[in-house]
Amino acid sequence: MRTLLKRASAAIFLGGAMLAQQAPTVVLPTTNHGVSETLFNMALQQSLTGGNAATMPFEATEMVQKHGPLVEDLGSGDGATINTPVSNPAVETAPAIAFNAVSGTSFEGPGLGMTGFTVLGAPPDPTLAVGPNHIVAWVNSQYAIFDKAGNTLLPGNGFVTGNTVFAGTGNGCETTNRGDPILQYDRLADRWILSQFAFSVNSSGNPIAPYLQCFAVSTTNNPLGTYFRYSVTFSSTAPSGFNDYGKLGVWPDAYYTTYNIFQGSPAGGNSGAALCASDRTNMLLGNAAATLCAPITFYAGGAALLPADLDGTTLPTTLAQGGIVMRQSTAPALRMLKLKPDFTNNTITATDGFGGAAGTFINLNVGAVNRACNGGGGTCVAQPGTPTLLDTLGDRLMYRLEYRNRGGVDSLLVSQAVDPDGAGARSSAVRWYEIRSPFAAVPTIFQNATFDPGAAGDRWMSSMAMDKMGNIMMGYSFVNAGTGVKPSIRVTGRLRTDVRNQMQAETNVFTGTGSQTVRSNGAALTRWGDYTTMQVDPANDCTFWYINQYLATDGVFNWRTRISSFKFNGCN
Numbered sequence: 001m002r003t004l005l006k007r008a009s010a011a012i013f014l015g016g017a018m019l020a021q022q023a024p025t026v027v028l029p030t031t032n033h034g035v036s037e038t039l040f041n042m043a044l045q046q047s048l049t050g051g052n053a054a055t056m057p058f059e060a061t062e063m064v065q066k067h068g069p070l071v072e073d074l075g076s077g078d079g080a081t082i083n084t085p086v087s088n089p090a091v092e093t094a095p096a097i098a099f100n101a102v103s104g105t106s107f108e109g110p111g112l113g114m115t116g117f118t119v120l121g122a123p124p125d126p127t128l129a130v131g132p133n134h135i136v137a138w139v140n141s142q143y144a145i146f147d148k149a150g151n152t153l154l155p156g157n158g159f160v161t162g163n164t165v166f167a168g169t170g171n172g173c174e175t176t177n178r179g180d181p182i183l184q185y186d187r188l189a190d191r192w193i194l195s196q197f198a199f200s201v202n203s204s205g206n207p208i209a210p211y212l213q214c215f216a217v218s219t220t221n222n223p224l225g226t227y228f229r230y231s232v233t234f235s236s237t238a239p240s241g242f243n244d245y246g247k248l249g250v251w252p253d254a255y256y257t258t259y260n261i262f263q264g265s266p267a268g269g270n271s272g273a274a275l276c277a278s279d280r281t282n283m284l285l286g287n288a289a290a291t292l293c294a295p296i297t298f299y300a301g302g303a304a305l306l307p308a309d310l311d312g313t314t315l316p317t318t319l320a321q322g323g324i325v326m327r328q329s330t331a332p333a334l335r336m337l338k339l340k341p342d343f344t345n346n347t348i349t350a351t352d353g354f355g356g357a358a359g360t361f362i363n364l365n366v367g368a369v370n371r372a373c374n375g376g377g378g379t380c381v382a383q384p385g386t387p388t389l390l391d392t393l394g395d396r397l398m399y400r401l402e403y404r405n406r407g408g409v410d411s412l413l414v415s416q417a418v419d420p421d422g423a424g425a426r427s428s429a430v431r432w433y434e435i436r437s438p439f440a441a442v443p444t445i446f447q448n449a450t451f452d453p454g455a456a457g458d459r460w461m462s463s464m465a466m467d468k469m470g471n472i473m474m475g476y477s478f479v480n481a482g483t484g485v486k487p488s489i490r491v492t493g494r495l496r497t498d499v500r501n502q503m504q505a506e507t508n509v510f511t512g513t514g515s516q517t518v519r520s521n522g523a524a525l526t527r528w529g530d531y532t533t534m535q536v537d538p539a540n541d542c543t544f545w546y547i548n549q550y551l552a553t554d555g556v557f558n559w560r561t562r563i564s565s566f567k568f569n570g571c572n
Contacts, residue, residue, distance in 0.1 A: 024295070025292050025293070025294065025295075025346060025347045025348045026240070026274075026292070026293040026294070026295060027290060027291070027292055027293075027346050028232050028233060028234060028235075028276070028291040028292075028293060029232070029233040030230055030231070030232050030233075030278065030279075030288075030289055030290055030291045031171075031230065031231045031232075031233070032228070032229075032230055032286070032287070032288050032289065033166070033168070033169040033170075033173075033229035033230065033231065034168075034228070034229065034286075035219060035226050035227070035228060035229075035286060036165050036166075036167065036168070036216070036226050036227045036228075036229055037167070037226065038224065038225050038226050039145075039154070039160070039164065039165055039223065039224050039225065039226075039227065040154065040155065040224040040225070042160070042164050042165065042167060043154040043155050043156065043160045043164065044155040044156070046156070046160055046161070046164060047155045047156025047157070079359055079360050079361060080335070080352075080360065080361055080362065080363035081352045081354070081356040081360045081361075081362075082352055082354065082356075082361075082362040082363065082441065082442060083362075083363045083365065084362070084363065084364050084365055084442055084443060084444070084445065085365065086365040086366075086367055087364075087365060087366055087367055087445035087448045088367035088368070088448070089366065089367050089368065089369075089431065089448045089449055089450055089501075090448065090449040090450070090501035090502070091420075091449070091450045091452060092449055092450065092451050092452065092453070092501070092502055092503060093452050093453060093454065093455045094453065094454070095453055095492070095502065095503060095504055095505040095506070096499075096502065097494075097498060097502070097504045097505065098504060098505050099492065099493065099504045099505045099506065099507045100495070100504065100568065100569055101473065101491075101493050101504075101507075101544075101566040101567060101568045101569070102566065102567055102568075102569060103507075103509075103564065103565070103566055104543065104564075104565035104566060104567060105148060105149060105150055105563075105564070105565045106150075106509070106510070106562065106563070106564040106565070107146070107149075107150030107562075107563055107564075108150075108560065108561070108562060108563070109126065109128070109137045109139070109144070109547050109560075109561035109562060109563045110124075110126075110137055110138070110139045110142050110143060110144050110159050110561055111124060111139060111549070111559055111560035111561040112552070112558055112559065112560050113552075113560040113561070113562075114144065114152075114157060114158060114159060115157050115158075116156070116157035117142065117157065117159065119557045119558060119559060120140070120141060121140055121141070121179070121557070122140075122525060122527050122556070122557055122559065123140070123527040123528055123529040123530060123549070123559070124139040124140055124529060124549050124559050124561060125139060125140050125179060125180060125181060125529055125530050125531060126138075126139050126529065126531075126532055126533065126547045126548060126549055126561045127139075127181055127182055127183050127399075127531065127532075127533040127547065128183060128533050128535060128545060128547045128563065129183035129184050129185040129192060129193075129535060130185060130535045130536070130537050130538065130545050131185045131190075131192065131221065131223065131538060132190075132221070132538055132539045133147065133148070133539075134146065134147065134148075134153070134223050135147075135148060135545060135563065136183050136185075136192065136194075136223050137183075137547055137561070137563060138162065138181040138182075138183050138194070138196075139179075139181070139561060140162075140179035140180070140181070141161060141162045141163075141177045141178070141179040141181075141196075142159045142160060142161055142162060143159060143160065143162060143181065143183075143194075144158050144159040144160075145158075145223050145224060146158075146563070148537075148565075150563070153224060154224070161177050162177050162179060162181060162196050163175075163176065163177040163196075163198075163214075165194060165216045165227050165229065166214055166216065166229055166231075169214075169229055169231060171198070171210070171212065171231055172198035172199060172200065172210060172212050172214075172231075173198045173212055173214035173229070173231050175198075176198045176199065176200065177196075178196060178197050178198055178199060179196055179197075180196055180197050180244070180245065180246060180530070181194070181195065181196045182195050182196070182246060182247060182248045183195075183533075184248055184249075184250050184255075184309070185535075185538065186250050186280075186284075187250075187310075187311075187312070187313055187538045188250075188252060188310075188313065189280075189284050190221040191217055191218045191219075191220075191221065191284060192217070192218040192221075192223045192227075193215065193216070193217050193218075193248065193250070193255065194215070194216040194227070195213060195214060195215050195216070195246065195248055195257075196213075196214055196246075197211070197212065197213050197214070197243055197244070197246055198211075198212040198213075198214050198231070199211050199212065199242065202266050204266070206266035206267055207242045207262075207265075207266060207267040208236075208265045208266045208267070209236030209241075209265035210233055210236070211233070211234040211236065211241065211242050211243050211265075212231045212232065212233055212234070212243075213231070213232040213234070213243055213246055213257070213259075214229070214230075214231050214232075215229070215230040215231070215232070215255075215278070215283065216228070216229050216230075217230070217283050217284060217286075219286065228283065228284075228286040230278075230283060230289060232276075232278070232291045234259075234261070234274070236264060236265035237264075238263035238264045238268075238271055239261065239263050239271035239272060240261060240263065240271070240274075241261050241262050241263040241264050241265065241267055241268070241271060242261065242262040242263075242265075242267035243259040243260075243261060243274060244259060244260045244261070244262060244267075245259060245260045245304060245530065246258070246259045247259075247305075247306055247307060247399055247400075248307065248309075249306070249307030249308050249309035249310070249323065249400070249401065250280075250309055250310050251280075251307075251308065251309075251310055251316075251323040252280075252310070252315055252316070252319060253277075253280065253319055253322065253323070253341070254277035254278060254279065254280050254322075254323060254339075254341050254343075255277070255278045255280045255283065256275075256276070256277050256278075256307035256308070256323040256325065256339060257274075257276045257277070257278065257291075257307065258273060258274065258275055258276070258304075258305040258306060258307050258325055259273060259274040259276070260273055260304055261273060261274050273304070273305055274293050274294075275293060275294045275305060275325055275337070275339055275350050276291055276292065276293040276294075276348075277291070277292050277293075277322075277323065277339055277341035277348055278290070278291045278292075279291070279343045281343075282343075290343055290346060292341050292343070292346060292347070292348040293348065294339065294348055294349070294350035294358070295358075304327060304395070304396035304397070305325045305326060305327040305337075306325065306326055306327070306397050306399060306400065306401035306414065307323060307324070307325050307339075307401065308323055308324035308325070308326070308401050308402075308403040308412060308438075309400045309401060309402055309403060310403050310404075311402055311403065311404045311465060311466065311536055312404050312405065312406070312468060312536075312541060314404075314405040314406070315405065316403065316405055316410065316439070317405055317408060317410050317439055318439050321338040321340065321353035321354075321439055322338050322339045322340030322341065322349075322353070323338070323339045323340075324336060324337070324338060324339075324401070324403065324412070324438055325337050325338075325339055325350075325401075326397065326401055326412070326414065327396070327397060328369075328396065328397050328416055329363075330369075330371075331363070331365070332365075332366055332367065332368065332369035333363045333364055333365050333366055334364040334366055334397075334414075334433065334435070334445075335361045335362070335363055335364070336352075336361060336362040336364060336435075336438065336443070337350050337351065337352065337353075337359075337360075337361045337362075338350070338351060338352065338353030340353075353439070354441060362443060364435065364443060364445055365445075366433065366445060366448055367448065369416075369418060369431065370418055370419040370422060371394040371395060371416070371417070371418060371419060372392035372394030372417035372418055372419050372427055372428035372429075372460060373392060373394060373419060373427055373428070374419050374422060374423055375419065376394070376395075377392065377393070377394030377395030377396075377417070378391060378392065378394070378395070379391045379392070379526045380392065380427040380428070381427045381428055381458045381460060381479060381528070382427065382458070382479070382481035383479055383481055383486060383487060383515040383516065384479075384480075384481050384484045384485070384486055384515055385486075385515050385554060386515045386516075386517045386518075386554065387524070388515070388516055388517050388518060388524040388525065388526065389524070389526060390460075390479070390487070390516065390526055390527075390528040391526045391527055391528055392417040392427065392428045392460045392461075393417065393460075393461070393530060393531075394416065394417035394418065394419075394428065394460070396416070397414050397415070397416050398414070398415050398416055398417070398461065398462050398463060398531060398532075399463060399531040399532075399533065400413075400414075400463060400464070400465070400533070400534070401413070401414045402414070402464060402465050402466060403438075404466050406466070406468065406469075406470050409436065409470075410436060410437060410438055410439060411434055411435070411436055411446070411466060411470075412433075412434070412435040412436075412438050413432070413433070413434055413464040413465065413466055413472065414432070414433055414435075414464065415430055415431060415432040415433065415462040415463070415464050415474065416430075416431050416462075417429070417430065417431075417459075417460040417461070417462070418430070418431040418450055420450065420452045420455065421455075426455075426456075426458065427458045427460075428458045428459060428460040429450050429451060429452040429458070429459050430450070430451045430452075430459045430460065430462045430474065430476055431448075431449070431450045431451075432447070432449060432450075432451060432462070432464060432474060432503075433445060433447065433448050434446045434447040434448075434472075446500070447500055447501050448501065449501040449502070449503070451474070451492060451503050451506075453492075453505065453506055456480060456482070456483075457478055457479060457480035457482075457483075457485065458478070458479050458480070459476045459477070459478050459490070460476060460477055460528075461476055461477040461528060461529050461531070461532050461548065462474055462475065462476035462532070463475055463476075463531065463532045463533050463534040463546065464534055465534040465535060465536050465544055466536070467536055467541060467542050467543075467544065467568065467571050468536075468541035468542060468571065469495075469496055469542070469568070469570070469571045470496030471493065471494065471495050471496055471568045471571060472493055472494050472503075473491060473492075473493040473534060473544040473546070473566060473568075474491065474492055474493060474503065474534065475489065475490070475491045475509070475532060475534050475546040475548060476489075476490060476491075476532070476548075477489065477490075477528065477529075477532070477548060477549075478490040478506075478508075479512075485511075486511075486512045486513060486514055486515050486551070487512045487514075487515065487516070487528070487549075487550060487551060488508060488509075488510060488511045488512045488550060489508075489509040489510045489512070489546075489548045489549075489550055489562055489564070490506045490507065490508055490509055491506065491507055491509055491546060491564075491566060492504055492505070492506040492507070493544075493566070493568065495568060495570075509546070509548075509562065509564045510550055510562045510564070511550075512550035512551050512552075513551070513552050513553065514550075514551030514552050514553040514554045514555060514558065515551065515554050516528065516551060516554075516555075516556060516559075517554055517555055517556055518556065519556050525556040525557075528549070529548075529549055532546070532547060532548040532549075533546070533547050534546045537565070540567075540571075540572070541571075542567050542568070542571035542572065543565050543566070543567045544565060544566045544567065545563065545564070545565050546563070546564055546565075546566075547561055547562070547563050548561065548562060549561050549562075550562060
């Protein structure tokens with residue numbers, strides 16, 4: 001039976017600060033489901049049988065978000081034990097340097113650009129992971145495996161349903177295919193991690209328990225091979241509940257995950273965020289593994305936190321503080337916590353990393369920030385030829401929170417959608433940040449800038465990464481209703497030696513030829529993805545790979561995705 005999936009992605013602050021009394025670690029049941037058959041053979045069987053429609057719960061409909069108000073403290077932040085000096089942002093409207101990265105391969109990702117693909121819902125949530133020889137790309141709710149020339153490697157039409165690898169688990173990971181996918185390539189282990197959530201819905205389309213997060217970890221470096229499967233069960237008892245908007249970061253001591261939690265069954269109001277760590281060592285071995293979460297009500301403010309994700313093979317300068325998680329605040333600030341799991345004693349702490357109480361954080365003052373849509377952070381991006389506006393998700397940081405240790409210099413990269421002209425007619429530009437020394441007593445906001453070339457058009461849904469030389473690439477969606485440019489894909493970047501706070505001129509990756517319009521019932525389809533993904537190729541640590549969506553014709557539920565690569569001259 002195809003049902004309406006009601007998504008919950010925004011977060012509500014529960015009226016207090018993040019600082020709270022000590023509380024016990026939440027140990028989530030984590031079930032080991034053994035080893036799968038090879039993905040190649042499962043895909044072959046699926047291609048021969050035509051797939052299993054019963055595992056496709058989406059109908060061609062919008063996955064509705066519960067955009068509740070984002071209410072939080074407006075000061076420097078109760079609970080903050082460390083405050084950084086204010087870093088006033090630069091605004092770049094006229095890039096002075098030409099884009100000097102070289103474009104490489106570009107090909108269609110999962111979507112209507114692939115033969116036999118059926119769009120089952122919107123948005124696609126495009127994400128990818130890159131290994132030495134493969135690219136895995138996943139959307140709602142199929143994924144494909146490519147070589148680096150763009151050739152598909154799975155049998156049939158080259159893609160499989162997202163739940164294929166979970167066949168035989170006997171729970172919702174096998175029987176539903178809900179999406180919200182995240183892919184990672186664990187470079188330190190030379191393994192692949194695939195993850196999506198699973199749940200049922202009631203007659204009204206609301207998520208109901210059991211709520212699961214499904215993980216598959218490859219047994220070898222071949223993404224076409226076999227996988228260890230795990231499912232993590234979230235309690236349906238408030239304040240726990242539905243695990244929405246899951247994000248995954250690879251770190252040497254754990255796989256860190258963050259979720260927005262919507263309490264009860266059926267899923268109700270937001271009750272905070274779940275900040276969790278899964279036992280990476282044992283998951284790589286296929287052993288029993290624990291998932292530990294800090295108490296959910298500690299850090300409700302803002303929610304939509306991101307876990308830091310390691311790029312390169314150089315370890316963080318310290319592992320003593322654990323993994324980093326971050327969110328944005330209307331303070332305005334970025335707020336950073338450190339998660340420290342102990343899988344021997346089944347405990348985890350969420351603190352500032354310097355002995356602060358549970359829930360304390362580092363407050364990174366970023367100067368004036370006005371979220372996209374004149375501070376609303378919601379739906380306001382205009383398109384040519386239609387009154388339908390697109391959602392910016394400007395109320396959160398955009399995936400990924402990339403970490404790299406380059407010669408002892410630790411950097412975090414992250415971005416968000418901001419309003420470029422306040423109450424003016426324009427809607428969204430991209431604010432990007434580089435935070436250095438995140439493990440120091442007082443981290444530094446090394447770069448803090450808004451990219452708004454020409455002071456025209458709208459840019460949103462961004463993702464960033466840094467190569468081994470310290471060069472940065474950033475991709476995003478672009479539209480200009482005034483000049484007739486329909487939603488397209490663009491990138492910009494900067495060399496390590498470029499002037500601080502400046503990107504080079506943007507370049508067009510792929511021009512969309514369709515605007516997203518209205519459904520058959522006349523309702524506007526506003527969703528335009530929850531995230532895109534920029535990754536760095538581990539084969540040379542220089543090539544950037546980016547996936548984003550576009551439309552070929554005006555309409556709804558007709559999205560396509562494009563995968564493209566770029567590399568700066570001088571990085572070898």
